[in-house]
Amino acid sequence: MSSLTITLIQTNLVWEDKVANLRMLGNKISSIDPATELLVLPEMFSTGFSMRPAELAEKMDGPTVTWMRQKAMEMKIIMAGSLIIEEEGNYYNRLIWMLPDGRHGQYDKRHLFAFAGEDKHYTAGNRRVVASVKGWRINLQVCYDLRFPVWARQQPTEGQPEYDLLLYVANWPQRRNHAWKTLLQARAIENQSYVIGVNRVGEDGNGIYHSGDSMVVDALGETLYQRADAEDIFTLTLQKQDLATVREKLPFGKDADGFMLMD
Numbered sequence: 441m442s443s444l445t446i447t448l449i450q451t452n453l454v455w456e457d458k459v460a461n462l463r464m465l466g467n468k469i470s471s472i473d474p475a476t477e478l479l480v481l482p483e484m485f486s487t488g489f490s491m492r493p494a495e496l497a498e499k500m501d502g503p504t505v506t507w508m509r510q511k512a513m514e515m516k517i518i519m520a521g522s523l524i525i526e527e528e529g530n531y532y533n534r535l536i537w538m539l540p541d542g543r544h545g546q547y548d549k550r551h552l553f554a555f556a557g558e559d560k561h562y563t564a565g566n567r568r569v570v571a572s573v574k575g576w577r578i579n580l581q582v583c584y585d586l587r588f589p590v591w592a593r594q595q596p597t598e599g600q601p602e603y604d605l606l607l608y609v610a611n612w613p614q615r616r617n618h619a620w621k622t623l624l625q626a627r628a629i630e631n632q633s634y635v636i637g638v639n640r641v642g643e644d645g646n647g648i649y650h651s652g653d654s655m656v657v658d659a660l661g662e663t664l665y666q667r668a669d670a671e672d673i674f675t676l677t678l679q680k681q682d683l684a685t686v687r688e689k690l691p692f693g694k695d696a697d698g699f700m701l702m703d
Contacts, residue, residue: 452642481521493531614651
């Protein structure tokens with residue numbers, strides 16, 4: 441049973457300023473634990489949660505994806521975080537899963553936050569993405585996806601859970617942080633999975649305050665890490681054996697209802 445060492449960066453973001461954010465994050469990344477295997481950044485880490493994709497979007501060969509590739513290769517780590525991407529005239533809130541060899545995976549946010557008008561500016565994704573590293577399967581999701589449990593629900597194959605870690609990157613406001621914290625724990629309990637939520641902190645360009653409250657939750661819903669109202673860089677190592685023990689002693693997944701996701 442393998443372990444996985446993960447670093448979370450909870451940070452303030454400079455509103456719609458890519459150069460400043462990449463410089464700031466580069467400085468933070470240079471200080472991370474060298475044992476880190478996966479580094480997680482917040483949602484729209486280069487701009488903040490902006491509804492101006494026409495002005496801020498990049499192609500996949502643009503400066504931010506290039507920066508991620510360079511950093512991942514230089515540090516020999518996997519990097520994950522979302523940014524604004526344009527493809528064929530459509531804009532996506534896209535989570536990039538950048539590997540240390542320069543290859544990447546990607547997940548386009550499925551549930552667009554209509555309350556803030558995200559659905560009017562961005563195109564929704566239509567497929568789930570489960571990445572893998574060292575035998576760990578990691579379900580990649582973005583912010584508002586957290587409110588929709590069916591999208592995160594385990595879909596076992598031959599009796600085996602679909603994933604081991606559910607990962608959310610977010611710009612989740614402080615005014616709704618009770619929902620954020622409660623739902624992260626709920627997703628962990630109902631899916632018998634580790635859950636990580638990495639949120640930004642500070643006030644954005646719309647005057648909305650974010651408390652951070654980035655969290656790591658184990659398969660029993662116990663909080664392994666949480667930090668509010670401050671920037672933080674936190675590294676921890678998850679143990680696959682701990683997850684296997686929970687699933688063996690409490691085999692609730694065997695009693696779950698079968699279902700099929702429909703677009």
